[in-house]
Amino acid sequence: MKRLLSIAVLLLLFVACKDAVKETSEEVHGKENTSEMTTDAKMDSSKENMAMTYPAELSNTFKAHGGMDVWNKMNNLCFEMDGKSGKEVHTISLKDRKTKIETDDWSIGYDGTDVWLLENEEGTYEGNAHFYHNLMFYFYAMPFVLGDEGINYEIMEPAELDGTTYNAIKISYNAGVGDSPEDEYILYSNPETNTMDWLAYTVTYRDNKKSDKWSYIKYDNWEQVNGLSLPKKLTWYNVKDGKPTDERNDLRFNKITVTETQLENSVFAKPEGATVVTK
Numbered sequence: 001m002k003r004l005l006s007i008a009v010l011l012l013l014f015v016a017c018k019d020a021v022k023e024t025s026e027e028v029h030g031k032e033n034t035s036e037m038t039t040d041a042k043m044d045s046s047k048e049n050m051a052m053t054y055p056a057e058l059s060n061t062f063k064a065h066g067g068m069d070v071w072n073k074m075n076n077l078c079f080e081m082d083g084k085s086g087k088e089v090h091t092i093s094l095k096d097r098k099t100k101i102e103t104d105d106w107s108i109g110y111d112g113t114d115v116w117l118l119e120n121e122e123g124t125y126e127g128n129a130h131f132y133h134n135l136m137f138y139f140y141a142m143p144f145v146l147g148d149e150g151i152n153y154e155i156m157e158p159a160e161l162d163g164t165t166y167n168a169i170k171i172s173y174n175a176g177v178g179d180s181p182e183d184e185y186i187l188y189s190n191p192e193t194n195t196m197d198w199l200a201y202t203v204t205y206r207d208n209k210k211s212d213k214w215s216y217i218k219y220d221n222w223e224q225v226n227g228l229s230l231p232k233k234l235t236w237y238n239v240k241d242g243k244p245t246d247e248r249n250d251l252r253f254n255k256i257t258v259t260e261t262q263l264e265n266s267v268f269a270k271p272e273g274a275t276v277v278t279k
């Protein structure tokens with residue numbers, strides 16, 4: 001029965017994504033600088049066309065990837081990637097961040113209230129479903145997710161990574177924003193093209209204490225999708241003395257769609273047999 005339910009859910013997700021196609025330390029920290037602020041259009045689930053103010057450096061990076069105005073018009077994002085359990089199909093409702101991840105053996109979703117897990121057989125999912133439900137979306141949707149509300153920006157001194165000097169912006173979160181408000185990010189952009197080339201990040205899930213352990217992802221393979229520049233590949237690096245050294249592993253993304261289609265709530269609803277996952 002669970003197998004049949006999972007197949008039904010997978011078919012529903014496939015239809016949703018198909019319809020979307022039709023219309024988808026040697027511390028890296030530096031000194032804080034002053035920066036010209038610019039205004040871009042920002043939308044969330046409860047407000048329309050709210051003006052958000054970003055540092056000029058970040059606004060330039062948004063523009064290099066298609067612009068926040070284009071991003072804010074979009075209502076859904078779908079992509080496929082190869083995870084440790086095989087092919088994963090990710091579907092995200094962008095305004096309210098409802099999420100679903102489907103594989104042959106399990107599915108994870110967020111319906112706007114709860115994170116849920118459905119396994120074809122008990123024990124087929126290994127990991128923390130609550131932590132994972134939006135993890136890859138957040139990495140994938142850079143730099144645009146750095147335009148969310150409740151974020152603080154700090155312009156840093158230019159930094160050298162792998163022999164190239166980049167502009168750097170540090171991102172932190174207000175208390176109570178997201179599951180891990182103590183997480184921090186540093187966006188490194190190319191000073192000539194303004195494109196995002198690297199992301200440094202810390203992970204503080206559950207313990208709610210700031211970390212000084214930085215991980216690095218290189219963004220160097222972009223694809224134009226419906227007016228936006230989105231990554232085809234993310235490469236994680238080994239780190240020594242707070243700086244990236246050599247490639248560790250990468251993830252590749254396929255069947256990428258981002259569209260204005262608004263997906264039905266039923267796409268993300270907790271199916272029969274699924275369990276609610278807590279932190």
